[in-house]
Amino acid sequence: MTAPATALEGVLRARLCVEGGMxxxxxxxxxxxxxxxxxxxxxxxxxxVRLLPRLFSLCGMAQTVAALGAAEMALALPVSAAQxxxxxxxxxxxxxxxxxxxxxxxxxxxxxxxxxxxxxxTIRRHVAGLAPLVSANDAWVKPGGGQxxxxxxxxAEWLETLRRxxxxxxxxxxxxxxxxxxxxxxxxxxxxxxxxARCMARIFQDQQASLGANATFxxxxxxxxxxxxxxxxxxxxxFARAPQNAGGFCLETGPLSxxxxxxxxxxxxxxxxxxxxxxxxxRLIELSHAxxxxxxxxxxxxxxxxxxxxxxxxxxxxxxxxxxxRGRLFHWLRLRDGLVDDYRLLAPTEWxxxxxxxxxxxxxxxxxxDDEVAIRAAKLHGLALDxxxxxxxxxxxx
Amino acid sequence: xxxxxxxxxxxxKDDDQAVVELDGVRKEISVAxxxxxxxxxxxxxxxxxxxxxxxxxxxxxxxxxxxxxQAAGAAA
Numbered sequence: 210m211t212a213p214a215t216a217l218e219g220v221l222r223a224r225l226c227v228e229g230g231m232x233x234x235x236x237x238x239x240x241x242x243x244x245x246x247x248x249x250x251x252x253x254x255x256x257x258v259r260l261l262p263r264l265f266s267l268c269g270m271a272q273t274v275a276a277l278g279a280a281e282m283a284l285a286l287p288v289s290a291a292q293x294x295x296x297x298x299x300x301x302x303x304x305x306x307x308x309x310x311x312x313x314x315x316x317x318x319x320x321x322x323x324x325x326x327x328x329x330x331t332i333r334r335h336v337a338g339l340a341p342l343v344s345a346n347d348a349w350v351k352p353g354g355g356q357x358x359x360x361x362x363x364x365a366e367w368l369e370t371l372r373r374x375x376x377x378x379x380x381x382x383x384x385x386x387x388x389x390x391x392x393x394x395x396x397x398x399x400x401x402x403x404x405x406a407r408c409m410a411r412i413f414q415d416q417q418a419s420l421g422a423n424a425t426f427x428x429x430x431x432x433x434x435x436x437x438x439x440x441x442x443x444x445x446x447x448f449a450r451a452p453q454n455a456g457g458f459c460l461e462t463g464p465l466s467x468x469x470x471x472x473x474x475x476x477x478x479x480x481x482x483x484x485x486x487x488x489x490x491x492r493l494i495e496l497s498h499a500x501x502x503x504x505x506x507x508x509x510x511x512x513x514x515x516x517x518x519x520x521x522x523x524x525x526x527x528x529x530x531x532x533x534x535r536g537r538l539f540h541w542l543r544l545r546d547g548l549v550d551d552y553r554l555l556a557p558t559e560w561x562x563x564x565x566x567x568x569x570x571x572x573x574x575x576x577x578x579d580d581e582v583a584i585r586a587a588k589l590h591g592l593a594l595d596x597x598x599x600x601x602x603x604x605x606x607x
Numbered sequence: 608x609x610x611x612x613x614x615x616x617x618x619x620k621d622d623d624q625a626v627v628e629l630d631g632v633r634k635e636i637s638v639a640x641x642x643x644x645x646x647x648x649x650x651x652x653x654x655x656x657x658x659x660x661x662x663x664x665x666x667x668x669x670x671x672x673x674x675x676x677q678a679a680g681a682a683a
Contacts (some may be wrong), residue, residue: 243610247679248672263669266611266651266658315654326639326656333640333658596654597609
């Protein structure tokens with residue numbers, strides 16, 4: 210009997226060992242990765258790049274940008290500043306959409322607060338309106354870049370609306386990115402202006418600010434050549450299931466790893482470690498920074514006409530990188546005679562849920578008087594790290 | 608990673624709730640994030656919410672891709 214298609218979605222299984230009222234260890238088995246290569250092998254590169262975003266529900270833009278980057282490296286294709294600015298603005302807008310969904314829906318549901326589906330819907334609908342203002346019919350999705358026709362007036366209005374939506378629905382009128390102290394964040398949260406603030410208040414009130422705190426290195430600069438060679442070698446699929454850096458260390462990737470130098474995150478780290486408060490605050494800060502990043506990218510957009518022909522290509526190999534909302538995403542591919550010969554993805558989840566990574570380390574010594582408390586802690590910590598994970602958790606007692 | 612598997616709306620309920628079906632499994636979800644959902648629509652579901660709607664052609668193409676992946680995975 211054929212397994213259902215839903216079996217393609219790899220479930221991550223974690224076994225928590227509880228002893229003396231606390232979690233002693235969390236054993237995580239790397240999940241199977243979806244069979245991308247057989248789907249793409251033998252396809253024209255341009256077709257493969259357009260097909261990929263269809264497969265992913267939460268990060269289609271970032272997946273597309275990483276795929277384009279890999280294709281362009283393989284074909285040695287240059288990309289104009291306008292094309293790069295378009296891709297960056299789309300990826301940042303997707304980050305706003307995903308962080309908003311986490312803070313307005315997922316986190317409230319997990320923490321027992323009321324979600325704000327209407328605000329999430331408004332923001333998602335607005336973000337979806339960006340790409341058509343820059344490039345009709347997804348013409349930008351093409352190795353080397355596609356046709357751009359930015360509508361500057363409409364884009365300026367779109368940006369102002371986005372800024373207002375974020376400030377109103379997620380920041381309750383105060384730009385959290387401007388806070389320098391944890392105490393400012395706590396005061397803001399206590400006012401309870403919206404679902405995101407109520408979640409943050411709940412985290413402090415339930416003394417969960419430190420939940421998940423651990424000392425896993427944060428992914429800052431990471432040598433792309435190391436990642437390329439690790440993905441390209443015979444053991445590349447094993448690396449993609451349980452990646453570590455060249456020194457053999459696990460890394461955390463995501464909003465926290467991008468915002469750890471922010472004064473508020475530094476203060477939260479001093480008081481609570483890198484736990485729930487720091488991870489959700491990093492999302493709030495990143496919302497503000499993403500809007501600023503889009504504002505800086507839009508002026509670089511220029512109308513561009515490109516050849517309708519797809520690049521012919523020959524043999525080559527390339528690595529593409531994109532900062533998705535949930536962390537850094539890598540695509541690697543190899544071309545033979547202009548067709549895809551091999552394709553490998555390295556998703557943020559695999560770094561964060563490595564058997565020795567931030568998820569497992571963050572659960573050690575967490576107080577857990579029973580199964581329910583242990584499972585809730587694991588789910589909250591897992592959701593703060595990465596919403597794209599189907600977690601199955603079992604609890605053992607020593 | 609979150610695969611975007613289209614689920615078909617098989618029943619509309621009150622309060623922005625609906626029943627969707629995927630792989631023969633039915634599940635009640637919220638459709639509060641999408642405009643005017645109807646029975647027969649295909650939607651992408653995440654943690655109990657329909658995130659977006661696909662037109663039937665798009666959904667059929669996407670389901671075919673997943674079936675291809677599934678077959679490829681079984682053959683590997």
